[in-house]
Amino acid sequence: MPEPIHRPPASAADDDALLDAQIAYYRARAPEYDAWWLRTGRFDRGEENNAAWRADVNAVERAAIATLASRRPTSVLELACGTGLFTRHLAPRVASVTAIDAAPEVIAINRARVAASNVDYVQADIFAWQPQTRYDCVFMSFWLSHVPHARFDALWAMVRRALAPNGFAYIIDSAHDQTSTAVDHPPPDRQAGVVTRKLDDGREYRIVKVFWTPEALTARLAASGFSADLQSTARYFVYGSATNAR
Ligand SMILES: C[S@@+](CC[C@H](N)C(=O)[O-])C[C@H]1O[C@@H](n2cnc3c(N)ncnc32)[C@H](O)[C@@H]1O
Numbered sequence: 505m506p507e508p509i510h511r512p513p514a515s516a517a518d519d520d521a522l523l524d525a526q527i528a529y530y531r532a533r534a535p536e537y538d539a540w541w542l543r544t545g546r547f548d549r550g551e552e553n554n555a556a557w558r559a560d561v562n563a564v565e566r567a568a569i570a571t572l573a574s575r576r577p578t579s580v581l582e583l584a585c586g587t588g589l590f591t592r593h594l595a596p597r598v599a600s601v602t603a604i605d606a607a608p609e610v611i612a613i614n615r616a617r618v619a620a621s622n623v624d625y626v627q628a629d630i631f632a633w634q635p636q637t638r639y640d641c642v643f644m645s646f647w648l649s650h651v652p653h654a655r656f657d658a659l660w661a662m663v664r665r666a667l668a669p670n671g672f673a674y675i676i677d678s679a680h681d682q683t684s685t686a687v688d689h690p691p692p693d694r695q696a697g698v699v700t701r702k703l704d705d706g707r708e709y710r711i712v713k714v715f716w717t718p719e720a721l722t723a724r725l726a727a728s729g730f731s732a733d734l735q736s737t738a739r740y741f742v743y744g745s746a747t748n749a750r
Pocket residue numbers: 523526527530531583584585586587588589590604605606607610628629630631644645646647650
């Protein structure tokens with residue numbers, strides 16, 4: 505059994521405050537969000553790091569697209585869709601996407617970027633939202649790391665309710681690497697479960713960030729009744745699928 509890689513939260517009230525701050529952070533960050541993915545501005549780590557990042561970005565994009573091609577989901581529920589960095593890959597490949605996010609600012613950017621009539625946007629707090637139908641795929645990129653330990657089982661119970669009988673969840677998330685974040689962010693602690701983030705204007709936020717390894721996440725998902733097939737890119741990402749094992 506792999507070792508747990510993070511400590512339990514101090515209290516549910518701490519989690520609530522972090523989750524509120526997390527939404528406020530992503531709302532304020534919306535116009536500058538893509539700099540992280542594109543390695544521009546404060547996320548530019550120099551050519552060598554940027555090339556390694558881009559290679560890993562290509563790897564996770566290719567893997568997600570290959571999974572869509574082989575498993576052929578018709579309907580996708582995208583949790584925490586953000587500015588559409590993955591919605592843009594989902595929408596042209598499936599019949600319908602339901603894309604949820606708490607931040608109206610990122611939904612507006614996503615809608616303009618993806619410009620697809622088969623995407624239904626829902627502004628909602630994922631922790632308070634319940635599916636009204638079932639989906640062939642529940643897709644989450646860089647969302648699971650923002651789910652506190654205490655909410656993990658409830659989140660996956662919701663995913664179970666959202667999945668069609670032969671459906672699958674697909675996860676992409678951050679591996680722990682000191683160079684994945686902005687140059688002016690404190691180096692992320694692998695185990696704290698919390699990180700400090702800054703905006704371009706210097707405002708600071710503390711948000712949830714759980715760095716999963718494929719091994720630890722596979723074991724944790726098994727405890728929640730999901731069978732996972734996860735792997736890592738060379739440095740920056742963890743990705744793969746999970747199916748209901750109950
Ligand atoms: C790291 S971003 C990931 C966005 C996108 N999936 C991507 O791959 O770029 C996390 C997203 O979670 C959203 N978010 C944070 N807390 C949320 C909550 N409680 N309910 C719904 N969305 C939330 C943020 O607004 C943000 O868009």
